[in-house]
Amino acid sequence: MQTLTEIRRLLDERGLTPKRSLGQNFLHDHNHIRRLVDASGVAPGGLVLEVGPGTGALTDWLLERGAIVVACELDEALADLLTDRLAEPIARDRLTLVRGDCLSDKHTLNPALTAALGDRPFRLVANLPYGAASPLMATLATDFHPALRSPAPCLGQFVTIQKEVAQRVRAAPGGKEFGELAIVVQAMAGVGRIATLPPGCFWPAPKVTSEMISIVPRQAPLTLRPDRLERLCRVLFTHRRKQLGGVLGAAGITIDLPPGVSPSQRPEQLTVEQLIALSDRAALFLDDPRCGRPAE
Incomplete structure (x- = not known):
């Protein structure tokens, strides 16, 4: 599994540096990566959507667990790195790499991702780029809820996000964080906290604390609209x-x-x-x- 030294080496070999504009902070703490994968409950043969795989640190763990992974990477240089580094699972159809944004607009999944997922149930397991987190979580909680007969139902989301965003997802009425994100997600799913991550778990270290959370669909959502x-x-x-x-x-x-x-x-x-x-x-x-x- 990738260490911080390995992540640095992979980037250095290609003359790459983390891009702040894309929110690239690479999670290298193995204990926390393991906790996220464990919390997801992914089983051999289970389909996983990963957004923002970076150098593939989390991808390695998912493949090790026997998951079938559909990964979406916006950064072309990192997509090239992943294509070379993970050529074997790609060739064996255990990994599908989609290049581009995970969303085609604020409320619509990238059609290439939709095609790659097909009609199979899936889980989102990802260290989400901060800019994509809120709209993606809301879209999967609503449009891909199993009760709404989505072609590819989302069985749960297990993600690393900024603590500030996590607080907005979990927010209760009366607080300043309570708004559309909390309301829509909580109407469709239960939200739980997996772990809190200090900046030192990432490279480069962000200026904020992060959290791992779970968003699991309610068996009976509070609304069908x-x-x-x-x-x-x-x-x-x-x-x-x-x-x-x-x-x-x-x-x-x-x-x-x-x-x-x-x-x-x-x-x-x-x-x-x-x-x-x-x-x-x-x-x-x-x-x-x-x-x-x-x-x-």
């Missing part, structure tokens, strides 16, 4: 400190509020269940394709 819930969040949390009645009125939404919800409350004070009930009552407005779009 997460798209509607997302649109409501975009309406409400643009004005999170304003009172609910005023925000809804300004958006042209005239409805009876769900039990226990007051027009004097702020959006951030509502529970996930209350927000879902509100989204159902506002369906006529929220299902309009123009909802949530900025004015022309």
Whole structure:
């Protein structure tokens, strides 16, 4: 398995250095990599999506466990490195490397990744590039939820992300971190903490602490219309400190509020269940394709 010395050597041989613009901080702590792989529960023959494989440190562990890996790398130079270094598992169809961004837009998985995953259930196991973390986690929690009959259902996400982002995913009502990411993910899945990682686990060391978290789909999601819930969040949390009645009125939404919800409350004070009930009552407005779009 790759050590820090090995990671440095692989990059030096090709004249490469970590790119801050792509959030390249390579995890080299074997104990934490093992914890992430163990938490994922990946079994021999299981399909894994890995985003941002870098030099392949985590990829090695996944292949060692017998996983079939679909890896997506945005950096062309690192993709070339992986193609050469992992030529054998690629030739044996145990590793498929997709070059490019994992998302084609904020809410859509790269079509090349969708094609590579096919109709097989998969897990996301990844040290996520910080820029891709939030939209990818939300997309997999919603569009790829097993209950929504996705062609390739996501059985869980086991990821390393910034602690700040992890706090936003786990946030409870009433806090400043509580917003669309927490609401949409928690409506569809349970969120757990696997480990906290100090900067020294990475090279180069980032300026922030990281966390490993799990996002496991609820057997019965709280809503079957997460798209509607997302649109409501975009309406409400643009004005999170304003009172609910005023925000809804300004958006042209005239409805009876769900039990226990007051027009004097702020959006951030509502529970996930209350927000879902509100989204159902506002369906006529929220299902309009123009909802949530900025004015022309």
